[in-house]
Amino acid sequence: MDVKIKKSDHVRTVIAHVVLVILSFLCLFFFYILVVNATRSHSDLQKGFSALPGGYLIKNFLSVANDGTFPMFKGILNSLIVSGCSAAICTYFSSLTAYGLYAYDFKLKKIAFTFIMAILVMPTQVTAMGFLRLITGMGMYDSLLPLIIPSIASPSVFYFMYSYLQSSLPLSLVEASRIDGCGEFKTFNRIVLPIMKPAIAVQAIFSFVGSWNNYFVPALVIQSKDKMTVPILIATLRGADYMSFDMGKIYMMIMVAIVPIIIVYLLLSKYIIAGVTLGGVKE
Numbered sequence: 001m002d003v004k005i006k007k008s009d010h011v012r013t014v015i016a017h018v019v020l021v022i023l024s025f026l027c028l029f030f031f032y033i034l035v036v037n038a039t040r041s042h043s044d045l046q047k048g049f050s051a052l053p054g055g056y057l058i059k060n061f062l063s064v065a066n067d068g069t070f071p072m073f074k075g076i077l078n079s080l081i082v083s084g085c086s087a088a089i090c091t092y093f094s095s096l097t098a099y100g101l102y103a104y105d106f107k108l109k110k111i112a113f114t115f116i117m118a119i120l121v122m123p124t125q126v127t128a129m130g131f132l133r134l135i136t137g138m139g140m141y142d143s144l145l146p147l148i149i150p151s152i153a154s155p156s157v158f159y160f161m162y163s164y165l166q167s168s169l170p171l172s173l174v175e176a177s178r179i180d181g182c183g184e185f186k187t188f189n190r191i192v193l194p195i196m197k198p199a200i201a202v203q204a205i206f207s208f209v210g211s212w213n214n215y216f217v218p219a220l221v222i223q224s225k226d227k228m229t230v231p232i233l234i235a236t237l238r239g240a241d242y243m244s245f246d247m248g249k250i251y252m253m254i255m256v257a258i259v260p261i262i263i264v265y266l267l268l269s270k271y272i273i274a275g276v277t278l279g280g281v282k283e
Contacts, residue, residue, distance in 0.1 A: 031258075033049075033051075034251060034254060034255055034258075035053070035255060036050065036051065036052070036053045036054075037247075037248070037251040038057060038060060038248070038251040038252045038254075038255040039053040039054040039055065039056055039057040039060070040053070040054035040056055040248055040251075041054065041056045041059075041060075041248050042246045042247045042248050042249075044056075044248075045247045045248060045251075046247070056248055057252075059248075060246075060248045060249055060251070060252040061252055061256075063246065063248075063249050063252075064249050064252050064253050064256070067249075069225075070233065070236075070237055071225060071226055071228075071233070072233070072253065072256070074226055075228055075229060075230050075232075075233040076230060076256070076257070076260070078144060078227060078228065078229050078230075079212055079229040079230040079231075079257075079260070080260060081144060081148075082144055082147045082148055082211055082212075082218075082229060083207075083208045083209075083211040083212040083260075084208070085148045085151075086147070086148050086151035086207060086208070086211040087151075087204045087207040087208040087211065088204075089148070089151055089152050090151040090152065090154045090157055090203070090207045091157065091161075091200045091203050091204050091207060092200075093152045093153075094154050094157035094158040094160075094161050094203070095161045095188075095192070095193065095196055095199075095200060096188060097116075097158050097161075098158050098159075098161035098162040098164075098165055099161075099165060099169075099188055099192055101113055101162060102162060102165045102166065102169070103165075103169075103171060103174050113162075116155050116158055116159075117155060117159065119153070119155045120155035120156055120159070124216060124217065125216070128216075128217075128220060131146075131150075131217075131220075132220055132221065135221060140221075141221060141223075142221065142222060142223045142224055142227065143221075143227065144222075144227060146217070146221045147211070147214070147217060147218055147221070147222075147229070151207070151211065154207070157203045157206075157207065160199060160202075160203055161196065161199055161200075161203070164196060164198075164199040165192075165196070168195055168196070168199075169192060169195055169196075173191065174187060174191070174192075177191055201268040202268075204264075204268060205264060205265055205268050205269075208261070208264050209261055209264075209265075212229075212230065212257075212260070212261055213231060214229075214231065215231040215232065215235065218231065218232050219231075219232055219235070230253075230257045231257075233253070234250065234253050234254060234257065237249060237250055237253060
């Protein structure tokens with residue numbers, strides 16, 4: 001009986017490893033093809049698929065960097081500013097909101113929670129025109145502020161933080177800090193935030209990537225080329241002149257655009273497991 005159980009566990013382990021290898025290959029294969037295509041010329045790309053890299057890596061990079069009509073580095077800087085600020089204020093204020101609803105009891109607590117969850121199911125496209133009229137009336141059209149400020153209210157991040165607090169933050173710890181005379185914001189910044197560090201790191205990655213890849217809202221509010229983010233610049237590079245566009249430059253720009261995302265992920269990836277397992281202080 002024990003032999004059969006061991007064989008069954010061994011078969012499950014083998015199957016699990018095979019599935020993981022296949023999934024890893026499927027994920028990494030497209031990144032490899034992206035890098036390969038960034039090293040090929042437009043004429044080579046038109047010939048079809050190739051698993052071997054070409055010799056146009058530096059040429060494609062210089063073509064993108066030196067294109068006077070295509071501010072690559074300015075676009076990357078704009079995306080870094082928008083994504084970095086959005087991730088910072090999104091995680092902080094969502095954590096603060098989650099802490100307020102978790103640590104305080106008041107009459108409208110359930111109504112506030114339900115209202116925030118109701119906003120979660122509302123797509124961005126539904127409120128796009130009203131949002132556009134609002135920022136135009138406030139004089140923020142064609143600026144980076146409309147891409148950053150709305151990140152303060154993120155229902156999905158709030159819900160994740162609220163769930164994390166439920167499993168990681170004992171209210172006795174908050175009460176003890178109050179007894180010691182610690183202010184509410186000081187309690188949150190000095191005690192609660194360090195406990196929420198894994199969750200904040202995970203949501204910072206997701207918020208950064210989501211803001212970096214956002215195309216709809218920037219395309220709606222940005223008109224000046226020097227204020228465009230990376231997704232808009234890639235779209236303009238593809239649609240500038242359909243008959244003369246260079247596919248090698250497009251692949252190069254996409255490859256350059258994913259480098260900051262990889263760097264952010266490598267810096268914060270060690271917190272992902274801790275954030276998913278919701279580890280922390282227990283009662």
